[in-house]
Amino acid sequence: METVETQDVTVNDLPWKIQYDTERCTRCGNCVATCTFQAIEAVVERRSVTISTGNQPEPINKHSAVLVIKQKNSIAHACTGCGMCEKTCPNQAIKPVRNQDSRFNLLARKGGAPIKKGGRTNLNSGRTLDKIIVGRISQMTDPALDSERHTFDILAPFGRVLPASEIPLTVTNGEINLAGKLPPVNWIYPVIFSDMSIGALSTRAWEAISLATAYLNEQYNMPVRMCSGEGGMPVKLLESEQLKYMILQIASGHFGWNRIVKAIPKMKVDPAGVLIKIGQGAKPGDGGLLPAAKVASHVQAIRGVPKADLMSPPNHQGLYSIEESVQKMFLSMNAAFKFRVPVAIKCAASATSVSVYNNLLRDPYRICGGFFLDGIQGGTGAANEVSLDNTGHPIVSKTRECYLSAVKQGRQGQIPLWSGGGVGLTGNAAADAFKMICLGANGVFIGKLLIQLMGCIGNEQGRCNSCYTGKCPAGICTQDPRLVQRLDIDKAAQNIVEYMLALDSELKKLMAPIGNSSVPVGRSDALVTTDKAIADKLAIQYVC
Amino acid sequence: MCRIGAIKSKEFIHPSAALHLMLPQQEGHDNSGFAMVMQDLGGVFSGHKDKPLLSLACTQKGAKIVEDYMESNNFVQLAEWIPRGVKNAKLDIQAMPYYIFRNYDYPEHYSDASQETKESLLLDTRLALRELLEKNQQGYVYSFWPDVLTLKEIGDPRDIATYFKLWDDNGALMAKNVVVQCRQNTNYDIVRYAAHPFFIQGYTLCANGENTFYTKNTEYQKSLHRGYIGFESDSQNFLYTLHYVLHQLKWPIKYYKHVITPLPFNEIETRADKAELTAIRQSLGHLEINGPNTIIAMLPSGDMMTCCDSKKLRPVVVGKDDTMVAIASEVCGLNAILPNRNQELDIYPNEREVVVINEALEVERWKQ
Numbered sequence: 001m002e003t004v005e006t007q008d009v010t011v012n013d014l015p016w017k018i019q020y021d022t023e024r025c026t027r028c029g030n031c032v033a034t035c036t037f038q039a040i041e042a043v044v045e046r047r048s049v050t051i052s053t054g055n056q057p058e059p060i061n062k063h064s065a066v067l068v069i070k071q072k073n074s075i076a077h078a079c080t081g082c083g084m085c086e087k088t089c090p091n092q093a094i095k096p097v098r099n100q101d102s103r104f105n106l107l108a109r110k111g112g113a114p115i116k117k118g119g120r121t122n123l124n125s126g127r128t129l130d131k132i133i134v135g136r137i138s139q140m141t142d143p144a145l146d147s148e149r150h151t152f153d154i155l156a157p158f159g160r161v162l163p164a165s166e167i168p169l170t171v172t173n174g175e176i177n178l179a180g181k182l183p184p185v186n187w188i189y190p191v192i193f194s195d196m197s198i199g200a201l202s203t204r205a206w207e208a209i210s211l212a213t214a215y216l217n218e219q220y221n222m223p224v225r226m227c228s229g230e231g232g233m234p235v236k237l238l239e240s241e242q243l244k245y246m247i248l249q250i251a252s253g254h255f256g257w258n259r260i261v262k263a264i265p266k267m268k269v270d271p272a273g274v275l276i277k278i279g280q281g282a283k284p285g286d287g288g289l290l291p292a293a294k295v296a297s298h299v300q301a302i303r304g305v306p307k308a309d310l311m312s313p314p315n316h317q318g319l320y321s322i323e324e325s326v327q328k329m330f331l332s333m334n335a336a337f338k339f340r341v342p343v344a345i346k347c348a349a350s351a352t353s354v355s356v357y358n359n360l361l362r363d364p365y366r367i368c369g370g371f372f373l374d375g376i377q378g379g380t381g382a383a384n385e386v387s388l389d390n391t392g393h394p395i396v397s398k399t400r401e402c403y404l405s406a407v408k409q410g411r412q413g414q415i416p417l418w419s420g421g422g423v424g425l426t427g428n429a430a431a432d433a434f435k436m437i438c439l440g441a442n443g444v445f446i447g448k449l450l451i452q453l454m455g456c457i458g459n460e461q462g463r464c465n466s467c468y469t470g471k472c473p474a475g476i477c478t479q480d481p482r483l484v485q486r487l488d489i490d491k492a493a494q495n496i497v498e499y500m501l502a503l504d505s506e507l508k509k510l511m512a513p514i515g516n517s518s519v520p521v522g523r524s525d526a527l528v529t530t531d532k533a534i535a536d537k538l539a540i541q542y543v544c
Numbered sequence: 545m546c547r548i549g550a551i552k553s554k555e556f557i558h559p560s561a562a563l564h565l566m567l568p569q570q571e572g573h574d575n576s577g578f579a580m581v582m583q584d585l586g587g588v589f590s591g592h593k594d595k596p597l598l599s600l601a602c603t604q605k606g607a608k609i610v611e612d613y614m615e616s617n618n619f620v621q622l623a624e625w626i627p628r629g630v631k632n633a634k635l636d637i638q639a640m641p642y643y644i645f646r647n648y649d650y651p652e653h654y655s656d657a658s659q660e661t662k663e664s665l666l667l668d669t670r671l672a673l674r675e676l677l678e679k680n681q682q683g684y685v686y687s688f689w690p691d692v693l694t695l696k697e698i699g700d701p702r703d704i705a706t707y708f709k710l711w712d713d714n715g716a717l718m719a720k721n722v723v724v725q726c727r728q729n730t731n732y733d734i735v736r737y738a739a740h741p742f743f744i745q746g747y748t749l750c751a752n753g754e755n756t757f758y759t760k761n762t763e764y765q766k767s768l769h770r771g772y773i774g775f776e777s778d779s780q781n782f783l784y785t786l787h788y789v790l791h792q793l794k795w796p797i798k799y800y801k802h803v804i805t806p807l808p809f810n811e812i813e814t815r816a817d818k819a820e821l822t823a824i825r826q827s828l829g830h831l832e833i834n835g836p837n838t839i840i841a842m843l844p845s846g847d848m849m850t851c852c853d854s855k856k857l858r859p860v861v862v863g864k865d866d867t868m869v870a871i872a873s874e875v876c877g878l879n880a881i882l883p884n885r886n887q888e889l890d891i892y893p894n895e896r897e898v899v900v901i902n903e904a905l906e907v908e909r910w911k912q
Contacts, residue, residue, distance in 0.1 A: 164793055516756055523760055
């Protein structure tokens, strides 16, 4: 027997332990085959048993070799708790169990590299949105609406809105006529499918979201828009009619824009918008990260890069001031589509968000078409764990502060506010969206929720969260062709469509009781909270 | 629910006509106050129709504050009507010590001033008086405008009328246009400023309803104009938006309806003027009203206007004969003052309709 050293990694050092029942196991091998992390293996163990088979006790010691499933005691192959073994086991013989005694954080920095992680936030200290309820219900003084019978106008602006006094118009014979061009504004569904790139997502997963987007538009007349993420788009889609459902993203890596720019002359329709990504709520200031493991040949082709770790810089190179950013980025992105396509900006929520928003509101070019604020509870494909766990800013109060800052200047609504990063964290995106809208957001964006709808089993308590490894057991955040095959595109798209239809009904169920048929942006009077600190911070009614 | 009403007449009418219009509409504990704005005045003020008329209720100290302010700002007092209230303990009225209705001439250096400059002066004077009276809790100033008189009080409308002798037609207080309402705002604080009709720079408005977009309307209006203050009632939003659209933006009246109850986006898409309607809806989204309501407005020209919310959740009816048009929440009011009109010509505006009555009592109606 080998010597055991105290520093040796054991299964009890890992975040998840495999609970395995030899008696129930039929040795079918499903669990080993499905485990993308190679956390378990089939081994032969020596067993010693005493048996007695006769009428009288005649104990015999018997030694036998038994085939069993065993967890590897390896950091590199640590079980992530994804539960695919349990899912595929026909006999309920195996499952991962969370290990309270994990020493993973102490052991996983081997080689001097920071711990990487995908997906989740660790800010689980109670959600503000869960402490807010819709407390202003139409009773007697005004009638509530009927969510089934009345019609609702559920749309939000994407684009720069001018104050009425600045609309270029002439009045003749009792009619007003536009006498000039307005900045482009698209009225879209107030829930945007957030930016997750081809690369972060498998081609199948990305395709499923775009399928769901098109289906919602064309079959259900829900003008949902999808943001491409920073990773380019298939040329076929760029040159198709369905481009109008897409918001093109440009981030600091400019990945994919070579193809997009080349496709511009061939575009049949304009995209729905352009989103300049400055930062991401889950890992503000840390830049994008696509590990080499996920840079498959098609990702290399779309992005025009070799197989290597792809890191988007934490800032846009060459821009050192917000004024310059407005001048260069907004103007050039606007000019690229001849000022027909609104250009918005996405920033990580931060203590400085209000300053940024104020600055954009006051820009004399009237050129920023949306302020996307991304909170700490948003997801990410890959990040350094230190960033995920320790940087970021909650989205609720920051959205409210931005809105109230605009109110103070009489500029609310001029640069639409879109909030994300934790919307739908508990699976109930409609209520989250409604509350954010009442606090001043024009709409919200969701990302992590979409991959969860497609089959991602990751959660906020550290389950799986392995998007960065390229070994996604659901075939969503991977480029491994065998794993990608696991994702049923149609089923994934259907799940998203059905969720959005339910979300639409749920939004109406919340709008109807407060008597509103159009989106109640800034109706903070509709919200109450039993938490005094939240009431004070958000300027909503405290109730008890 | 507030019952609201208005009368526009070719001949001068007495406030009792407004009371007859309103009282049959009472339901339950509805009648809790009386408020009216009269425009195009006859009687004691007929000689000074181009001179601003101050309407206020105050204490003795308040009256002194106002006198001092007006004098120090070079306004010259002209005609005056000071009602001597009927003191009777049985009357249901929370009367103020003084009610002052007084014409002033403009300060001398305003003799060549433009209309716009004079309008600003009148607004600023009213706002300054309001601030002075409010600070010292000495009274309420309702309007300061040529040919416009406002009376508001808390109590039973019948008793308020008795107190002010409004039942007696002695010819002192006459007008061709009256906008009236018989309810204090019983939903919120009982404040005289919360009673409709509301007034700003020649625009008068009363509303029956609940503005569920009160918060977002108010937050937006506060930064639009210095005169948009108070917000004691959620119906003031309707007035300020009317003033903003017509007076500040100088848009034609038909766009008011497009601002407060915009067409659904899919309807806008089918319209020839979709570019304009979309621009309006997106720029003035914070002035949209949602919830049940009916509006009656009187414009500086004397034209009257009525329209409803986009779901027609609150009623209104317009009836007329040869000399008079009346607007009321309920038809029983019209029956009281226009019993011989042709009822088949009564108009019940729908959720997309606007009705305007001009000086010649011609009724114009259109769908938004």
